[in-house]
Structures are given as structure tokens and as C-alpha cells.
Amino acid sequence: MAYQTKIVDLTHLPPADGILSSREQAFYQTLRFPKRRTEWLGGRFALKQVVGEICSLTDLKQIEVLAQESGRPQLIISGQEGSLSYSITHSNGFAVAAASVTEKFLGIDLEKIAHRIEAWKEDFFHPDELTQDGDEFLTALWTQKEALVKLLGTGLSLRSNEVCCINGAPRFAGRALKIYEELGSPALTVTTSALIPGFMFTVAAGTATDAWA
Numbered sequence: 596m597a598y599q600t601k602i603v604d605l606t607h608l609p610p611a612d613g614i615l616s617s618r619e620q621a622f623y624q625t626l627r628f629p630k631r632r633t634e635w636l637g638g639r640f641a642l643k644q645v646v647g648e649i650c651s652l653t654d655l656k657q658i659e660v661l662a663q664e665s666g667r668p669q670l671i672i673s674g675q676e677g678s679l680s681y682s683i684t685h686s687n688g689f690a691v692a693a694a695s696v697t698e699k700f701l702g703i704d705l706e707k708i709a710h711r712i713e714a715w716k717e718d719f720f721h722p723d724e725l726t727q728d729g730d731e732f733l734t735a736l737w738t739q740k741e742a743l744v745k746l747l748g749t750g751l752s753l754r755s756n757e758v759c760c761i762n763g764a765p766r767f768a769g770r771a772l773k774i775y776e777e778l779g780s781p782a783l784t785v786t787t788s789a790l791i792p793g794f795m796f797t798v799a800a801g802t803a804t805d806a807w808a
């Protein structure tokens with residue numbers, strides 16, 4: 596699995612007009628809540644830096660990260676859709692972006708380790724996934740699900756039991772399985788780490804099958 600990541604501290608962001616294109620700025624102006632504005636900008640700043648490094652571009656305005664209706668980011672480099680895979684996440688003062696030249700599919704998620712009530716566990720996880728317990732394990736499991744949902748590109752529209760991760764192995768059902776098969780059933784790798792102390796971070800990545808190469 597080969598990808599590059601960038602972590603951005605949301606308390607140290609450059610001014611928006613220094614990094615956003617006019618199209619991005621037009622969307623940014625529509626965001627009303629300061630937290631959402633900061634996260635949106637931070638995620639873009641992170642992804643633009645990763646892509647700038649991969650593509651040797653220094654003018655971050657040439658790298659646009661627009662938003663599709665589903666919420667999925669859409670990367671435009673010098674006016675053209677590129678062939679990179681990429682993903683954005685933000686949580687509790689940090690934004691992280693990842694991009695890859697070699698992985699066809701990518702989804703990432705960052706979550707602060709926190710204690711959650713029992714009902715949350717029952718609502719969001721299939722019993723098969725609960726091979727361990729504890730805040731760290733459950734937060735990690737949550738990031739794995741979210742990273743997989745982003746890789747599939749569906750966001751909120753899937754039920755949590757349609758996307759499971761059992762000891763690091765993804766298992767899809769229902770609509771998630773259909774979407775996964777439409778992508779060519781790529782072999783997926785799910786890797787979780789403590790990228791930032793006190794947080795869990797997962798990268799789900801898949802390489803293209805022949806049909807997609």
C-alpha cells in the first residue's frame with residue numbers, strides 16, 4: 596500500500612484566499628459555521644499539500660478540491676481531473692489528507708479516542724466485529740468503517756451493518772456489496788495506527804484489478 600499523508604493543525608491555517616481557487620472560495624463563503632469552515636479549509640490545505648508534493652506543484656490554487664453532491668471531494672489539477680486516489684478526514688483540531696498514485700481506491704478516517712455509550716456500540720457494530728472491547732478498539736473499528744465508506748464513496752447513505760471490518764478484513768453486504776462489486780471487487784487493505792497521540796487513524800486502500808487498470 597503506497598500513499599502519502601499530510602496532517603494539518605487547524606489552529607495554524609493560512610488565510611483562505613492564499614490557497615483556495617475562486618470556485619473553492621465561492622463555496623467556502625457559503626459555509627456558515629466557523630468549525631465547519633475551518634475543517635473544510637484544513638482538509639483542503641492538507642490535500643493540496645500532498646498533491647502538490649506528488650505532482651511537484653507549488654501554486655496550491657492550481658489544485659482544486661471541489662465537493663460533489665454526496666460530499667465526496669473532487670480533485671481537479673490545473674483544470675483537469677487527475678488519476679490520483681485521495682481522501683480527507685478531520686477530527687478535534689486536526690485535518691488529514693492522503694493521496695496515492697498507485698492505489699486506485701482510498702478512504703481515510705481520523706477519530707479522537709473517546710468513551711461511548713453501550714447503545715452506540717450496539718447501533719453501529721455487527722456482533723462479528725466486536726472481537727475486543729475498550730475505547731481504543733472501538734474507536735479504531737469506527738475509523739475502519741468510516742474509511743471503507745469513504746473508499747466506496749457513499750458517505751452517510753449506507754447502513755452501518757452493510758460495511759463491517761472483522762479483525763482488519765472488510766465485509767460488505769447489501770448496497771455496499773453491490774457498490775464494491777461495481778468497483779471491480781478490488782483487494783482491500785485496512786491499516787489502523789495512532790498517527791496522532793490520542794487518535795485512531797485508518798487508511799483503506801485498494802489496487803485496481805485488470806478491468807480498472
Ligand SMILES: CC(C)(COP(=O)(O)OP(=O)(O)OC[C@H]1O[C@@H](n2cnc3c(N)ncnc32)[C@H](O)[C@@H]1OP(=O)(O)O)[C@@H](O)C(=O)NCCC(=O)NCCS
Nearest residue numbers: 635638665666667668683684685745748749750751755758
Ligand atoms: C463521509 C462520512 C463518513 C464522514 O465522516 P466523518 O467522520 O463525520 O467526517 P470526516 O471528517 O472523517 O470526513 C469528512 C470528509 O469526508 C469526505 N467525504 C464526505 N462524503 C464523502 C463520500 N461520499 N465519499 C468519500 N468521501 C466523502 C469529505 O472530504 C469530508 O470533508 P469535507 O466535507 O471537508 O471535504 C459520513 O458518512 C458520515 O458523516 N458518517 C457519520 C456516521 C455514519 O453513519 N457512518 C456510517 C458508517 S458505515
